[in-house]
Every structure is written in structure tokens, then in C-alpha cells.
Amino acid sequence: QKEVEQDPGPLSVPEGAIVSLNCTYSNSAFQYFMWYRQYSRKGPELLMYTYSSGNKEDGRFTAQVDKSSKYISLFIRDSQPSDSATYLCATVTGNQFYFGTGTSLTVIP
Amino acid sequence: DAGITQSPRHKVTETGTPVTLRCHQTENHRYMYWYRQDPGHGLRLIHYSYGVKDTDKGEVSDGYSVSRSKTEDFLLTLESATSSQTSVYFCAISEGTGGMYSPLHFGNGTRLTVT
Numbered sequence: 001q002k003e004v005e006q007d008p009g010p011l012s013v014p015e016g017a018i019v020s021l022n023c024t025y026s027n028s029a030f031q032y033f034m035w036y037r038q039y040s041r042k043g044p045e046l047l048m049y050t051y052s053s054g055n056k057e058d059g060r061f062t063a064q065v066d067k068s069s070k071y072i073s074l075f076i077r078d079s080q081p082s083d084s085a086t087y088l089c090a091t092v093t094g095n096q097f098y099f100g101t102g103t104s105l106t107v108i109p
Numbered sequence: 110d111a112g113i114t115q116s117p118r119h120k121v122t123e124t125g126t127p128v129t130l131r132c133h134q135t136e137n138h139r140y141m142y143w144y145r146q147d148p149g150h151g152l153r154l155i156h157y158s159y160g161v162k163d164t165d166k167g168e169v170s171d172g173y174s175v176s177r178s179k180t181e182d183f184l185l186t187l188e189s190a191t192s193s194q195t196s197v198y199f200c201a202i203s204e205g206t207g208g209m210y211s212p213l214h215f216g217n218g219t220r221l222t223v224t
Contacts, residue, residue: 044152044199044215045214049210049212095140095157095159097213
């Protein structure tokens, strides 16, 4: 079983929609969870990270962790065409990082 | 952008030739990583370094070697390139704070094609 599993999509939504991106993880000892955004032909860039359970909000983005179900989510409100990218969830233990395979998102104007 | 430069950005090489990819950082971060990214597999760790001359293997290290003679440079060598090593290679760095969270920052990748 992989440490992090992510639905690859692709996901296509109209501009202004609320987007929900989801991952599950296997090890209950994981405490830090990250979301990276990757534009085409670029490296992943850190979007948000959360520690343990709960929500973290940054502008139109909300990251949520549910440790009881080992589920992590990223919500994007009022989605924009510039949000079109691949989103990767990740977690870390020590200095070993584990990534989901990424969900491709297209926001249609 | 984090101060990470990968070179070359694109390379086409023939099967059986050695290839070296370079990662240069200006952040003075302790940890440096090499990942490959392939459709359906996501990011997979090849090798990483936790200091000058200190390296360790990742999950897909066969056919690859690394060297780190200076804090700022981390080299990835494909000893004898094969078509299965056609991929996009990303270097990443982390400050590494001994168990506390330290984010991973990526370069913009090297697109390698082995013909």
C-alpha cells in the first residue's frame, strides 16, 4: 500500500466553482500534510501545509485534515482559470517525503 | 522562487551513454533530493543527500549515482542511460530541522529523453 493515494482525475470545472481535491494516507503517525501546485513544465510549488488535524485557510484555499479517517482535502473557492494545474498532496516523516500522484485540474472560463 | 537551478533543462541522449544532471542551490540548505516524475507514478525519490559527501538511496536508485562535494551542488549521474530512464528529473531542497517540519522546494526540472 502506498503511503499516500490520490485520485488522478482529470477534473474539469467552470470558473467560479468550488473545487475539492482529496487524498488518503496510510500511516496514522504522519502529522504534517502539504499541498503542492504544479503548472505544466514547471516544478511543484508549495501551496499550503497543515499540522495534525483541522483546517487551514489561505485566501481562496482551505486545507483540511481528518486524522480519524486518514483523509486530507484541499478546497478551492471561486476557482479561476489560473488555478488550472496539477495538485499533489504530500506528507513527511523525518526528512522523507511521500507524494500522491497528482490530480489534474482545469478551470474553464 | 527558491534558489534552485537545474541544468540542463532538456537533454536527448542515446542508450548506453553516461549522463550527468546538475542541481545548484543558493539557499545553503542541508538536504538535497533527486526525484523523477512519470505519468501514473508521480514523484519517486532516486537519491538524497543530508550533507557534503553524505548520501543515501531512495526507492528507485538502480542505475543512478550521486555526488555532493559542495553544499550547493548535487549531481545525478545515469551511469549507462536506458530508455526506461526517460523522465522528468526534479531536484529539491530542504533546510532539514531534525524532525520538525521543513518544507521541500523544487527546481523546474530536467526533461531527459533516452533514444
